[in-house]
Amino acid sequence: MILAIDTSAGTSVAVVDDGRILAEHSVADTMRHAEVVGSLILECLASAGIAAAEVTAVVAGMGPGPFTGLRVGIAAAEAFSVGAGIPLLPMVSHDGIAAAHFETGTQSAITVVTDARRRELYWSTYSGLNANGLPERVSGPNLAKAGEVPTVVLGISPLLVNATEVPAGALAVVAERLLSTGHAFERYEALYLRSPDITLSNGPKRVVQ
Amino acid sequence: MTVEKPARELNRDAPLVLGIETSCDETGIGIVRGRTLLANVISSSMEEHARYGGVVPEVAARAHLEAMAPALRQAVAEAGIQLSDIDAVAVTSGPGLAGALMVGVGAAKALAISLDKPLFAVNHLVGHVGADVLGEEGPLEYPTIALLVSGGHTSLLLVRDLVSDVELLGETIDDAAGEAFDKVARVLGMPYPGGPHIDRLAASGDPKAIRFPRGLSQPKDMAAHRYDFSFSGLKTSVARWVEIRRDAGEEIPLADVAASFREAVADILLTKAIAACRDHDVPRLLLGGGVVANARIRELAALKCSEAGVTLRVPPLALCTDNGAMIAAVASELIMAGAAPSGMNFGADSTLPVTTIQVT
């Protein structure tokens, strides 16, 4: 029984068991992650009909995503894993978008694109599903200026998939498959893909002119 | 969107509370049982900010995320409890840096849900007052004036009751006192954080050598800003004093400048705090916040309080700087007073007023 939390775009929470999405609740608002994350977890547990103690692992969408919101979901997933004493499974959020896309049937290569704000975009290219039914990420996640996401990646011309939401359910299904096939997970590291904005000062400013 | 949960009996005698604090640059996890401190783990990102000369919000927020799980585990180990034993989770909702606060809020909500325990969202400034109940000096008496001074805030409060009646008398209208220490330290060529360096340097200086201005202490200011503070003018005045002499090729008497600056800060802080005690007929003053580490501020507080017949309380330093135990302590007091949990829909409020003790 996997709980997945992703705040790399809006806030999406899901409960997945044995490849089935038992509950998925999302709020698209990209400014209210801290407000809604708790209620979404409670709603998912309630509509899946399970207690918190029945969750066996927590998926954290590690991004890429804008800093402030992204951290809310990672902190929540991590704290839940500490509280419940269960593993934390860090995932690249774009994998959920790719999995949901491939689920609809088309198997040709795609580049998943999400908003990075400041007229920049996050992008990841997937060649399709692999033998285990997992989306095969061949490039990314990367950061590019708007209009500069490459149209040809590793010699293929992927279909652009612009996404505004990361489905936590699809992300959890991928994580569950990774777990069952014994694949390694991502490093536990928030995927900001940008350094903090800092201007190093050159000593104190003069006050006497 | 609220999911109703059946009401549960909450241990209201001596609740075991875990508090999470992430309003600035310290990730604090504290555990208290009633008014007894069991653990107070603080993971600071101060060193990461040193090369920028002040707290960089994004650097602080990233550090909170990295520190959260290790600090939680360490606090539980230090307290010698199981997480499943706790009665409630508490978290700082504000005031503070929004992005930093959100890390704590997200973590606290999920932790409470994972343990199926109630959650209390509390005010950071009230937390500084609440720290006092964990000290060795016995229960805090009310009413009390509280002077909270740190790198992030400079506030004067009238606390009639920790869980129900806290009034803001005044606060800084520009820089926090701690910021002034950092900025003056830079002018004097010393690293961040400035407080300890100024303190060390000032020890051998003459506090009366230079008369730096006391902000908002003129009669015209006192009408509108009786309990407010201003340190921006003081900082500029110190910088000007130093620059003029540097430009003239004079050697700067660093110890005297540090001592005189520190004296100006301590003087204005304590003069206004004692005035608040007198005006409100409150014979008690509580200090809180990291600047309490400053030797002269503690010394002058003791002196001025004894002159004015005011009882001074200074919690141990580890409870004065930002920490999770003080947040747990406020929640514990709220629980013992019969307060209901905060629910799940609150957020981070960077400007939460001190009158909002608990966010519901």
Ligand SMILES: [Zn+2]
């Ligand atoms: Zn503070």
